[in-house]
Amino acid sequence: xxxxPITVPSPSLPPLILTxxxxxxxxxxxxxxxxxxGMVLGLGTGSTAKHAVDKIGQLxxxxxxxxxxxxxxxxxxxxxxxxxxIPLSDLxxxxxxxxxxxxxxxxxxxxNLVKGRGGSLLREKMIEGCCKKxxxxxxxxxxxxxxxxxxxxxxxxxxxxxxxxTAQRLQLLFNEVGCVAKLRTCSENGQPFVTDNGNYxxxxxxxxxxxxxxxxxxxxxxxxxVVEHGMFLGMxxxxxxxxxxxxxxxNK
Ligand code: 5RP
Numbered sequence: 001x002x003x004x005p006i007t008v009p010s011p012s013l014p015p016l017i018l019t020x021x022x023x024x025x026x027x028x029x030x031x032x033x034x035x036x037x038g039m040v041l042g043l044g045t046g047s048t049a050k051h052a053v054d055k056i057g058q059l060x061x062x063x064x065x066x067x068x069x070x071x072x073x074x075x076x077x078x079x080x081x082x083x084x085x086i087p088l089s090d091l092x093x094x095x096x097x098x099x100x101x102x103x104x105x106x107x108x109x110x111x112n113l114v115k116g117r118g119g120s121l122l123r124e125k126m127i128e129g130c131c132k133k134x135x136x137x138x139x140x141x142x143x144x145x146x147x148x149x150x151x152x153x154x155x156x157x158x159x160x161x162x163x164x165x166t167a168q169r170l171q172l173l174f175n176e177v178g179c180v181a182k183l184r185t186c187s188e189n190g191q192p193f194v195t196d197n198g199n200y201x202x203x204x205x206x207x208x209x210x211x212x213x214x215x216x217x218x219x220x221x222x223x224x225x226v227v228e229h230g231m232f233l234g235m236x237x238x239x240x241x242x243x244x245x246x247x248x249x250x251n252k
Contacts, residue, residue: 023139044102057084116155116230153203166225178207
């Protein structure tokens with residue numbers, strides 16, 4: 001395991017051979033250096049954010065952090081944080097957070113994100129939109145030139161009512177960039193994947209560059225069946241990227 005983050009990219013040194021999970025841990029631990037006693041923290045969801053939540057739990061146990069309040073972005077993170085003894089709250093009681101740490105599926109050069117391949121995009125966006133500082137932690141495989149250009153899913157959370165109709169509307173919306181809309185299903189039983197909020201996820205796959213992201217965001221949200229989408233535009237204040245040659249910290 002890698003406990004001490006590498007802080008300076010070193011092109012002169014040979015690259016370190018770390019697994020993807022070790023890189024995630026390096027980025028997550030680096031982000032936890034921003035956490036101070038007394039903070040209200042957004043706790044992210046996914047395999048990268050999990051490392052940050054584990055580390056926060058460890059620092060609390062050791063007495064190196066005190067008076068932390070965590071606001072989990074999913075039921076899964078809620079369970080994890082509970083098991084670590086992290087005191088928890090919600091947006092009703094703490095509408096302003098000091099800091100959130102979360103992973104991402106894609107990060108573009110302007111620090112725009114795709115999130116939600118883990119299915120928690122709605123709570124993530126609600127919570128991370130209320131943070132003074134939103135630190136995104138990724139391994140270098142998440143870096144893309146254009147959001148949606150990796151050929152992987154752009155998640156959209158929709159209400160289950162007439163989901164086929166909403167999926168068709170979304171696919172038609174992006175006809176010009178070769179869009180396919182697919183209902184996310186559970187691999188175990190083929191049933192629709194249901195989010196923590198009781199909704200479905202439509203994954204959009206694009207053949208071409210999406211173009212104007214703000215216009216795409218507005219167009220998606222204009223559909224009444226849509227609850228939220230996984231583009232996080234202009235929200236990240238810091239992105240921490242772990243790669244074989246070290247850690248890069250990008251600030252807004
Ligand atoms: C969950 C998310 C995750 O942050 C995103 O999917 C990244 O996950 P991982 O760290 O496991 O790669 O948005 O909804």
